[in-house]
Amino acid sequence: MRIALRTRRHRLFAAGAATALCVGLGFAVAAPANAKPADNPSTWNADLSTVDPASSNVVTDGGMLRLGDQQARAASAYSNLRTGFAVFAPRTLPAESNTVSAIMDGTVGQGAEVAVDVRGLRKDGSWSEWTEVRPGQPAVLDRPTSTVQARLMLSAADGAAGPEVRRVELSSSTTSARPSAQVVLEGGGLTYKVFATREGLVGGTTANGHVIVERDHFVALPSRRGLSGKGSGEYSVRVCGDTKRCEWAPVWDVGPWNTKDDYWNPSDQREMWKDLAQGKPEAQAAYNDGYNGGKDQFGRKVANPAGIDLADGTFWDGVGLKDNSWVTVSYSWTGSDPAGTVKTNGGPVNVRSGPRLGDSVAGLAAHAAQVRVECQVKGDPVDGSQGSSDIWYRVAADKFLAKAYVAGASGVRDC
The missing domain is CATH 2.40.40.10 (RlpA-like domain)
Structure with missing residues (x-):
């Protein structure tokens, strides 16, 4: 089921598929778009000013990240969707944690979608699966870790304006909840x-x-x-x-x-x-x-x-x-x-x-x-x-x- 947005400008907390095929959008608690994270080493802002080489079909403009103009799309999925993703640098946490939540500020219009995924580095050097952060439901990793990484997934149907993201705030914590993907x-x-x-x-x-x-x-x-x-x-x-x-x-x-x-x-x-x-x-x-x-x-x-x-x-x-x-x-x-x-x-x-x-x-x-x-x-x-x-x-x-x-x-x- 696709949930369409009735307004273009809002504070958003997205949850969806990389290829924008089955996505729901929810809303986070309102805050100023230029708000900075609290003085807490467990909370940080993703760097939207640069594009990592591992990213695909995204561009940055004055600290705002948006979907690129290339016709990048998932070959196995619907062909009327442009897709892209931004991979952010791994984050070393002040203490081992197993839970990551996120808040995003940006603009998403009709036919456009955005989501954030996170993963944790295991002791053997391998990564856990990417797990989506959902509205009101932080991602719970399969084990505590001292290093996490996030990526932002963006998509838009042909003819639709791509999403624009101005801020991604991430927070780590520890919970006894069962992993999102075990x-x-x-x-x-x-x-x-x-x-x-x-x-x-x-x-x-x-x-x-x-x-x-x-x-x-x-x-x-x-x-x-x-x-x-x-x-x-x-x-x-x-x-x-x-x-x-x-x-x-x-x-x-x-x-x-x-x-x-x-x-x-x-x-x-x-x-x-x-x-x-x-x-x-x-x-x-x-x-x-x-x-x-x-x-x-x-x-x-x-x-x-x-x-x-x-x-x-x-x-x-x-x-x-x-x-x-x-x-x-x-x-x-x-x-x-x-x-x-x-x-x-x-x-x-x-x-x-x-x-x-x-x-x-x-x-x-x-x-x-x-x-x-x-x-x-x-x-x-x-x-x-x-x-x-x-x-x-x-x-x-x-x-x-x-x-x-x-x-x-x-x-x-x-x-």
Whole structure:
């Protein structure tokens, strides 16, 4: 349901989807637009005067942030919406906290929407999921943290004036409330079998601002909670087909079908569809069981049970699919094994069945993808982006990736 605004000028507290597809807007307690936060280290204003390189299709003008003029839009969602987001610098808190609230001042017109998401840095260096701050409902992170980060999501329908934000005030605190999105950590991450479709759409722009190229390597999930920033892969998945091939790829788009269906989370923590079993996408339930009248969250008739979209290169070259198919997906940010980031010249790197260059290729790891490392062994020396090394990481059963292409993994045990 879309809640339209009847006035253009107001103090706003937004809650909505990055692609502006299912958003409600509420109102915060009134205060002067130029008000400063209290003298409290747990309250701060986001810096709207600069645009972080990880942001997409937003511009700043005299400390006011607005949606850019580029036709950036989520490739998997409705095509009549311009989207953008601003990522703010991480904030070190005076004490560990697990709750973040926000107040925003700005202008939002008919057909335009805005929201704020936050996340926390875990002790192993990984980030929790992005969690939306809602009116009267602060975001409760999955554990206390001393570092948080916020991002602002903006969108507007074609022909509508984009939203403008003049101030974002954030506050941290501690609560005993249950997390807004609680992810159960396992070795390599939560794993579910879901139906995969090929995204295609070469030349289109994903929800994080990436322009899709031929035989690209990324995936789309139907919730922005696991959406990585442009060019990054802090939220990545391992996708394996019946071909026994797998690809590790970053999440760079939102879709298919829904945009608020974080089906990998516990049922009562899902953004929507809380009566569905954990691991079951709403589109799958709609298509197979007639759930929600067989429709997605926007009232469209669901034509397939897809819970993930794969870019062409991931679909054809990484997983080796020839048609839409069931795949097994692991969500890396829900794992606890040591995490590393794949670094290449832009293309994917081979994952082999053993630690030798002569071992068969068992899949691919995309540039920027996060991989969870089970253990390490010695094998053939490899020269890569991270130097020369004869260490190979086992990233799944019978799947090995040369350490020379992986940055940041620490504390890896021997196999």
